[in-house]
Structures are given as structure tokens and as C-alpha cells.
Amino acid sequence: MCLLQETKRTVFDYFMIHNLWGHKEVDWVAKESCGLSGGLLSVWNRDLFSMRFSFTRDGFLGVCVEWKDVLIYIFNVNSPCNIAGKRKLWTDLIDFKMNNEPGEWCLGGDFNSITTIGEPRGRKGIKDQLERAEFVNFIDAFEVVDIPLAGKKFTWFNSVGIVICRLNRFLLSEGFIEKGCITNFFAFVKETWGNLVIHGKKAYVIKEKMKRLKENLKVWNREVFGIMDFNIDKMVQELNEVEDLIANGYQAPNSSNSNVLVKRFLGADSS
Template identity: 35%
Template sequence: MKVGTFNCRGLGGDVKRRRISELIRLEALDFIVIQESELEMCDSTLCAQLWGSTEFEWFASPSQGRSGGLLSIWNFNRGKLVFTFSGTGFHGVCLQWGVDAYRCVVVNVYSPCQLADKRWLWEDIIMSKRGFGSCLWCIVGDFNTVRRLNERKGGIGNYGARDMEEFNSFIRDMELIDVPLVGKRFTWFRSDGSMMSRLDRVLVSESWSAHWGAGFVEVIPHDVSDHCPLILNHKVLNWGPKPFRFNNCWLSHCGIEGVVRAAWEKQVQGPWAAQRIRVKLLNVKNDLKKWNIEVFSNVDTTIKSLTNELKELDAKNEEYVLVELERNRQKKLVDGIWCARRNKLTLLAQKARIRRGKYGDLNSKYFHACIRGR
């Protein structure tokens, strides 16, 4: 599902309506959520003008005077409406999507500015997720807060620290993945350029990411609003070659010293010492990568293979007496499983951030989904 979000700061004028229609058409969106429509009433005529055809359904929450207002439009050929729900600062639609009729929920958010009101918003969404059971969740829109200080530029001091702490707590409680941005660091810009923040974002559940794949959010340059439109994509990006990383678990293997020594002692040529050292380091890197594949391979596959072989020997041992060769193999399998599991734990601990370890997410689906999303 390709989802777009845009805080348009008012849908009353033709210019912004044309811009949204253009965005839907050029990006081939399946679903768009709009914040701050500033419309007390909405109708199918306006939605048809925005969508560019009659193949749509829509759900709107009215503004309070000229403040707020939410609008969600989607392709009814792709998603069949199951139900809608709403609260202060958000509304959501549950759809049966595609030929397989997967049940997914898209929540359109325009968060209030006051922390007390944000708390009510976050609590309402948490309760909605608990009440509606297992669905694919996408929570998207203008959250009016940031997660880290580096997501704001031009602000004063440590303003909004409590907001950040509680917003991060909400994301953890919901077990959501903050889909990374591509194109820009910020999504809102003050008109004079003195301040900018990442107020808009896309949060998805692990089940959403598992179904559609690891996503990324494209930031479209802002023009008719001080907010940038965002597009959630699920295509594979070419990030270039993967950087080399030294895995700490290699140090536990007796063969690593020989691999490094042999690679370093290879004859190299070059007029300058720095060039020769560069080639030697490249040799070490390439040989370590090959050795890692040969010795460590895929840790999970290794554990499964060793466990299955041990299971067969245990079953045989229940019926017959194992010969000495089989007993030795049994012992080696147990040692191998322990070694592989220690290697896996070391790899995960190396990849995990300290805060993930603090919250005990090391072995959770949520943590692994966050790793895949990076």
C-alpha cells in the first residue's frame, strides 16, 4: 500500500486542491491522509476533485472553526471499508486490503500542541489498538512533537523534553516502527527559515512491515504549505555497498588470527607506503568477509541444522545404544549449538542500542523489525 500524508494548512483554495490532486496522480497513491483541512463540512464532490476519479471512498472529521480538520481518501478497488473510528486529534479507518483481504488500519493524526491533550490522544490510540485486535497498523500525520533534539533546528534550549520522552514511550507501548526519511531531515519549515522540525512521520506495526516489506518515507519539498508531503514506499532502495563491520564474536574463534595474518602478509605493490597499507587493509577486509561466510554463515540456519541433527541422535539413543563415534558427534553438536547461540547473542548485542537493551527488546519481533528498518 502506498500511503501519502500532507498537512495542507487549509483546503479552501483551488491552488492547494490542485496540488493535492497532482500529488495523488504523480505518486500513484493508494491512500492519502490530510491534516488541517480547515473544513467544517466535506462532501464527495470535493473528494472526487482531489482524487481525480470516482473510484474512492473517504472519511472526514470536521474542523473546529478554522482549526484542525482531517480527511482520508483511498482507492475502493484496493480496500473495502470495514469500520471507522475517531477521537480528538485523530481518526482511523479499518480496511480489508487486496485480494487476500488483509485487515489493516490507517490512523490519520493531527496532534494538539498541549502535552495534556497529547496524552489523551496517545491513550485513545493505544486503547483503539488493544480493542481492535490483530491488524496491520499505520499511524501517520502531524504529531506536533519530535523524538530527539536533532529532529529540531533553531529551537531554544531543551524545550519539549517531556513531550519527547512521553512520545517515545507511546511508540514503544504501541510497538511501532518509525519509518526512516529519505530526501530531507525535517518536514516542517518556518516561513523565514529560522526554525525547522520533523513534526510529520509514519509509524507502522511490525506486522505491517512484515507484510509489505521494509519501507522508507520520501519527503517531497514543501511549496503551498509549511509542511512537506510524505510518501510511504515499500520498494528496495540501492544504498550502495554495505559498510564493513567487525563482529566481536569473531574474536572467540581460534582461526581469526591466521586469517588476518595471511591477508596482511600478502605481497602488494604501490609507490607510496600509504597506498600499500590501504591495499593490505582491503585484503584483510575481503578475507574476513569470506571467512565469516565459511565459518559463521547464517547463525539461525546453523542453529537449526545442528539442533535437527542432535534431535535425530537423541531419538536414536532412546531406542539403541550409540557407538563411540555417535556419542562424540553428539557432544560436538551440543558444543556447536552453544557456540552458535553465544555468537548470535553477541551479534544482536552489538547491533542493539543501549536503550533497546534497557527496555528488554533484544529478542523481540519489535527489535528485529527496527533492525530491518535501518
């Protein structure tokens, strides 16, 4: 499943979704943008789960689905930037949970808020501390877990690369984590790594194990999630390199180059 924010589109159709996703066995829900601002799109393989209904309010788009005999609510979130808008979003989310059938919860997207002192770099202030405390209180009240990033520390940087933050995140209920494939993933990696028998020098053994583990993970990914190979490894590597430069204080990339990367990543570049 893919959760996209800031689509900046008012119209979606099957032709566009099929081209974006790569095949026609796909379902989706969308929230149109307001002019050139906002817009949400959630896309998934049709056989991934059974959908009950979709819902939307200011700042989020969601679906209620049945997956592995469990009711799950999946939210695609795009939070406002101002504190008043954030507070309304947090209140609306908690209100939705309190007034719907119990289930497991998955909230993903751009929350425009931080949870720890180390998440923003290049920006400090009392307002940030107060907002951070309120956001942490919301996470606790919603009874979800803030899933840490693997490898990368930040998800956003400003145009000159001075301020970098982690604004995007996934918040999952403990039941979702236990029922889902997150714990299964670690068990799979551990078992696969232990079963790989390779002889040679230590550096060679590690290199070959990593190579074969990656191959096994691709198969596991298709079997568990049914996600097609979009051949995005190279683009992810390039985007990660840009982020590394920014995080280490180098000058921000040229905006036109950044746009080219994004277009190529989404398959929108025809060249």
C-alpha cells in the same frame, strides 16, 4: 491512500473529492474542522482494500480495513500542540489498540512531537527533552516503527524560518512493513537496477540507469497502489528547493508565494 490534516473544512461532498482525487472510483472519510482549525480527510482508491468501519476521536480519524487477508488499522493523526492534549491523544490511541481486534497498524500525520535531538533546529529546552522521551515511550508502547524520511530532514518551519522540525511521520507495525510493499519496494529497485544493461562511460551509465529506474518505478507504483499520475513532480521539486533554502539558513519564502505553491500543489489554483 492520502492522509490530509488541517483541511479547515466543515463540509465535504463527492464533487469536491472527485475533483481532488482525479476520478470517481474513490472512497473517503472526513472529520470536520472546528471553525478554521483542524479537519482531517483520508482518501483512497475504491479497489485498494475492503473497509470494515471508520472511527474518530479527538486528534485522529481512522479506518479498519482488510488488505491482503490481513486486518489493518489506518490512523490519520493531527496532534494538539500542548502537552496535555498530546498525552490524551497517546492514551486514547493505546486504549483503542487494547480494546480492538488484533491487526496491523499504520499511523500517519502531524504528531507535533520529535523523537531525536537532531529533529528540531533553532529550538532547545528541557521541556522538549521531556516531551521527546514521553513520545518515544508512546511509540514503544504502541509497538510501531518510526519510518525515517527519505532525503528530507524536516517537515515544518515557522514563519521566519528560524525553527525547523520534523513533526510529520509514519509509524508502522512490523507486520505491516513485512506484509506491505515497503520491503518489496527495495527488492524491486535492487532487481531492476541489476537487470539494466547499459554500455558507455560511467557517468552516462548511471544517468541512464536512474532515468530508466524512474520509468519502471512509475509503472510499479500504478500496478501496486493504483495511484494516478497527478503530475506533481515539478511542484514537489519547488517545495523541496524552498525547504533546502530554509534548512541552510536562508530567509523564509514570502508567505504569499508559499500559499500559491500549496494551491498549485493541490490543484486549487485556477490560474
